[in-house]
Amino acid sequence: MADKNTSMREALRAALHEEMVRDDRVFVMGEEVGRWDGTHKVTRGFFQEFGERRVRDTPISEMAIAGVAVGAAMAGLRPVAEIMTINFAFLAFDALINMAAKVHYMFDGQFKCPMVMRVASGWGVQATATHSHTPEPIFAHFPGMYVAVPSTAYDAKGMLKAAIRDDNPVLFSESIALYPKPGVVPDDPDFVLPIGKSDYKRRGKDVTLVAYARGVDWALEAADTLAKDGVEAEVVDLRWLRPLDLDLVFESFKKTNRCVVVEESLPFFSVGSEIAAQIQENMFEYMDAPVKRVSAMDVPLPFAKEIELMALPDAQKVVAAVKEVL
Amino acid sequence: MAELGKELLLEMYYDMVLIRRFEERSKELFHQKKIGGVYLHLYNGQEATGVGALRALRPQDHVITSYRDHGLAIARGVEPRRIMAEMYGKKTGVSGGKGGSMHIADITHNFWGGYAIVGGQIPLAAGIALKAKYNNEDEVVICFMGDGATNNGYFHESVNMSAVWDLPVIWLIENNLYGMGTSVEDSSGQVELVKRAIAYGIKEGPRFDGQNVIETYNVMKEAVEYARTKGPVMMEALTFRYEGHGMSDKMFSTRTEELEFWRKKDPIHILRDHLTEKYKNIAGELEKLDKKVEEVVEDAVKFADESPIPTYEDLINHVYVEGQ
Numbered sequence: 001m002a003d004k005n006t007s008m009r010e011a012l013r014a015a016l017h018e019e020m021v022r023d024d025r026v027f028v029m030g031e032e033v034g035r036w037d038g039t040h041k042v043t044r045g046f047f048q049e050f051g052e053r054r055v056r057d058t059p060i061s062e063m064a065i066a067g068v069a070v071g072a073a074m075a076g077l078r079p080v081a082e083i084m085t086i087n088f089a090f091l092a093f094d095a096l097i098n099m100a101a102k103v104h105y106m107f108d109g110q111f112k113c114p115m116v117m118r119v120a121s122g123w124g125v126q127a128t129a130t131h132s133h134t135p136e137p138i139f140a141h142f143p144g145m146y147v148a149v150p151s152t153a154y155d156a157k158g159m160l161k162a163a164i165r166d167d168n169p170v171l172f173s174e175s176i177a178l179y180p181k182p183g184v185v186p187d188d189p190d191f192v193l194p195i196g197k198s199d200y201k202r203r204g205k206d207v208t209l210v211a212y213a214r215g216v217d218w219a220l221e222a223a224d225t226l227a228k229d230g231v232e233a234e235v236v237d238l239r240w241l242r243p244l245d246l247d248l249v250f251e252s253f254k255k256t257n258r259c260v261v262v263e264e265s266l267p268f269f270s271v272g273s274e275i276a277a278q279i280q281e282n283m284f285e286y287m288d289a290p291v292k293r294v295s296a297m298d299v300p301l302p303f304a305k306e307i308e309l310m311a312l313p314d315a316q317k318v319v320a321a322v323k324e325v326l
Numbered sequence: 327m328a329e330l331g332k333e334l335l336l337e338m339y340y341d342m343v344l345i346r347r348f349e350e351r352s353k354e355l356f357h358q359k360k361i362g363g364v365y366l367h368l369y370n371g372q373e374a375t376g377v378g379a380l381r382a383l384r385p386q387d388h389v390i391t392s393y394r395d396h397g398l399a400i401a402r403g404v405e406p407r408r409i410m411a412e413m414y415g416k417k418t419g420v421s422g423g424k425g426g427s428m429h430i431a432d433i434t435h436n437f438w439g440g441y442a443i444v445g446g447q448i449p450l451a452a453g454i455a456l457k458a459k460y461n462n463e464d465e466v467v468i469c470f471m472g473d474g475a476t477n478n479g480y481f482h483e484s485v486n487m488s489a490v491w492d493l494p495v496i497w498l499i500e501n502n503l504y505g506m507g508t509s510v511e512d513s514s515g516q517v518e519l520v521k522r523a524i525a526y527g528i529k530e531g532p533r534f535d536g537q538n539v540i541e542t543y544n545v546m547k548e549a550v551e552y553a554r555t556k557g558p559v560m561m562e563a564l565t566f567r568y569e570g571h572g573m574s575d576k577m578f579s580t581r582t583e584e585l586e587f588w589r590k591k592d593p594i595h596i597l598r599d600h601l602t603e604k605y606k607n608i609a610g611e612l613e614k615l616d617k618k619v620e621e622v623v624e625d626a627v628k629f630a631d632e633s634p635i636p637t638y639e640d641l642i643n644h645v646y647v648e649g650q
Contacts, residue, residue, distance in 0.1 A: 103439075107429060
């Protein structure tokens with residue numbers, strides 16, 4: 001098996017394709033996933049190849065897309081449902097939180113809910129206040145459901161395959177901005193990454209940058225800039241918000257004693273908030289500076305590009321935050 | 327209307343009396359704080375709908391409902407002991423004491439549970455029906471819901487999806503005239519709820535007398551046949567609950583005239599009258615069944631009383647599926 005140059009979109013498509021070939025119980029459902037090839041083209045060609053039994057176009061019905069997927073999963077299928085963008089997942093919140101994340105526990109293990117809810121996420125394209133959300137941390141708030149937030153093609157492939165094979169419900173967030181991002185992925189159909197494992201995306205010794213999804217790219221870009229000034233940043237990619245793996249965060253922090261969290265989501269009750277709390281609870285004796293958070297600004301997103309971009313985190317903001325803790 | 331055999335009628339009589347007694351006893355136990363929590367949604371008054379409908383199913387068919395679920399669990403054959411233990415919050419309950427009265431499920435009977443979010447069971451029913459269709463299995467799903475549930479988004483989205491996908495599902499609306507304290511007239515533009523089927527392009531089944539178990543059984547038999555061969559069908563049972571929405575419903579007891587009216591259409595009396603008219607000297611048999619019900623309910627209470635409470639291990643167990 002060889003490695004292959006590809007994009008995150010194609011890596012996701014390959015993952016889904018391989019799992020559908022591998023297991024007849026796996027099927028796709030969602031708005032425009034079939035005849036239209038998928039809004040983000042992750043399911044391109046699937047309808048022709050697998051047919052309407054396994055590639056199911058749905059009405060514009062987010063509550064039912066999520067709820068029907070839960071029922072089908074409980075009954076023994078392995079649905080990979082798609083909600084076109086995470087903005088519409090608010091309409092499906094009850095089915096995800098009160099059903100998907102609860103049925104295993106609430107009925108004392110009688111039911112399992114092996115479903116994946118794929119959602120495209122992110123902002124910065126003048127999509128305005130209702131279509132520019134990155135609310136992954138909200139979904140990670142609740143026990144019972146995993147939340148995947150990949151940042152590379154390699155991770156996306158291995159994580160989606162793991163999510164489909166797992167017996168727990170997974171909210172799988174795909175950053176729209178990262179779909180075209182190039183990457184190298186293994187061709188091996190049994191390439192699967194473990195659930196709930198973070199990853200070093202860059203090694204360093206001076207400061208720990210904790211990031212996920214699109215935040216990883218800003219962190220890496222910032223690290224390149226900092227390196228020119230002789231500051232070696234270490235970048236930890238969380239990859240999963242639930243299960244949240246803090247092993248590498250703590251390992252890195254013991255060495256650097258400084259941390260900046262980088263995320264596309266809003267700052268209030270954020271992943272940054274959680275990481276900061278975890279570090280002060282568990283790593284207090286290693287702290288040389290306060291944990292800093294770089295995130296979106298705490299405003300709804302406007303249409304006008306110039307002011308929208310002001311609210312977006314970027315590498316410069318990460319560099320500035322790092323300089324405050326050095 | 328098809329004549330039903332004596333054996334089946336007596337089984338249905340037994341189930342209905344068992345539900346009646348179980349629910350009355352549950353109410354006492356709630357007030358004695360043996361059944362804890364703040365929620366208890368009783369099914370007495372509606373017994374004929376549940377028993378008639380579930381007797382019409384085959385073992386491989388699936389049942390799902392709302393939080394008013396213990397009566398239906400009994401009708402489906404779930405052990406009364408384990409239902410009562412669940413309502414007590416005991417480890418021996420069907421859901422290990424973690425679900426409570428609103429979350430009674432027993433997968434060994436294809437009883438997929440009660441769901442406490444109004445309408446929450448509706449998309450799940452469609453999903454279970456999708457599994458049957460996907461795997462080309464001869465199974466149907468019956469989804470019970472109250473009149474109140476027909477007004478939220480789950481109903482609209484799921485019934486429509488069942489139509490688009492031709493799912494083998496029976497949408498059975500138990501119209502007991504009130505969603506909590508609000509009447510059907512005050513909450514639905516179309517008060518003949520089953521007519522909504524027309525809007526979705528699915529089969530409009532009958533709006534039937536849910537107090538009459540024989541009528542219920544017969545119309546549901548036809549519905550099962552329709553669902554398994556053709557697709558989704560909607561049904562509406564006209565019925566009434568003898569208790570408030572839940573234990574906190576203080577307004578209900580003021581509806582004395584309405585209650586009086588429905589008491590005259592008591593489902594157990596209707597069946598008892600039918601049986602005594604049809605079979606001479608059946609009184610002794612009925613009495614025997616009444617006595618058995620007493621024993622079964624008291625046994626369930628004793629079992630629940632004596633069962634162990636869940637432990638810390640249970641608190642943290644089954645949050646996720648582990649050890650795959």
